[in-house]
Amino acid sequence: MADDNEPRTLKQIAALAAQKRQAIEATSPVSNPSYAADLETAIQAHRDTIQTISRVSLFSPNEPLDDIATPDLPYLLTESFLADLYLKTPTPNPIDRELVLSEAREAYERFLASLDSYEILTPAHKSLYSRYTDDPAAFSTVAASDPSKRRDAKIANFRAEKDLKARLATLAADPRYVDDGDEEILRALYLAQLEFAAHNAFQGLEGLNRELEVLAQAATARPLLPARETAEEDARRRRAAEESGHAERLEPRRLRSILEQSGPLLSKAGKPMRPFTLVGSREEAQAGVFRPGHNLPTMSIDEYLEEERRRGGIIEGGGEASFRRPEPDEDDHEKADEATYKARAWDEFVEANPKGAGNTLNRG
Incomplete structure (x- = not known):
């Protein structure tokens, strides 16, 4: 059994990091209670791998790609893996999320810079990298603003x-790789993995830019306190409410001024002249005065209906009242003449317009 204090090789450190990363990729925060702790362990394992790569000077910016040994090529993926792990980090508030996104951006940038220095980037990826370095914060994998062109570009990215x-699947299934471990096919597989990681890196940079835009808009619309300050403020308010015996109330001077107001509740146009709350009855209003969350002032439904009736906002009638018609007054000659003229006008109209006269085509 090996001693834990013995220095580990780069291969051992990288293998441990890969094991931790694969365990994170196979689980989720919902199914794994220790997800955050396991994720932090995986991140630290990749940091250790990067530090060891730097310490042993595995890569040199002065050497060409052909001088890099085939077994060493996978170590170039470490920064990409680290960035992906950063993006998986659960954060309690927007401020911490911005810090995580900043860490992920730096890891992606180091990864792409290393590929660019060894000329591993394809022409398409090299063009994207040039656009990113020109304006990192506004970078998008689709440069066109026209909706149809953006759709075509997204389809091209998907393909x-x-x-x-x-x-990658073809290379991994090649018999020369599976059976013999042929170096040529192995090197082609590693380079294809680097190309795929570069593709994902640009997608990740675009995604974190969009996320930063959302966080900036949320911060502008509603300034947010750190989670700790918010929790302390909530606790302070709860203690104050418990000590006072009820929820927050109006300031006494303002409350007094509202209670002392007099005059009509509503204007002629129906606009409230002073605040009021509808309740079921006066007794309910009185009983609720000393309850938590009481809103002042109040008026009962009866008072509101009386005020509406005074303003003429209630149409009375209907029901049995609609069948009660006043008896005609025989002495009211003006009313009698009006009814006579109305009946005579109707008779003249019926004679001038016999039934069916307007329906010459027999429709209906």
Whole structure:
């Protein structure tokens, strides 16, 4: 059994990091109670791998790609893996999320810079990298503003990703790789993995830019306190409410001024002249005065209906009242003449317009 205090090799450190990363990829925060702790362990394992790579000077910016040994190529993926792990980090508030996104951006940038220095980037990825370095905060994998062109570009990105996955699957299933571990096919597989990681890195940079935009808009619309300050403020308010015996109330001077107001509740146009709350009855209003969350002032439904009736806002009648018609007054000659003229006008109209006269085509 090996001693834990013995220095570990780069291969051992990288293998441990890969094991931790694969365990995180196979689980989720919902199913794994220790997800956050396991994720932090995986992140630290990748940091250790990067530090060891730097300490042993595995890569040199002065050497070309052909000088890098085939077994060493996978170590170039470490920064990409680290960035992906950063993006999986659960955060309690927007401020911490911005810090996590900043860490992920730096890891992606180091990864792409290393690929660019060894000329591993494809022409398409090299063009994207140039656009990113020009304006990192506004970077998008789709440069066109026209909706149709953006749609075509997204379809092209999807097809490129599909082709990369198919090429990786083909190389991994090649008998020369599976049976013999042929170096040529192995090197082609590693380079394809780097190309696929570069594709995902640009997608990740675009995604975190969009997320930062959302966080900035949320901060502008509603300034947010750190979670700790928010919790302390909530606790302070609860203690104050418990000590006073009820929820927050109006300031006494303002409350007094509201209670002392007099005059009509509503204007002629129906606009409230002073605040009021509808309740079921006066007794309910009185009983609720000393309850938590009481809103002042109040008026009962009866008072409100009386006020509406005074303003003429209630139409009375209907029901049995609608069948009660006043008896005609025989002495009211003006009313009698009016009814006579109305009946005579109707008779003249019926004679001038016999039934069916307007329906010459017999429709209906």
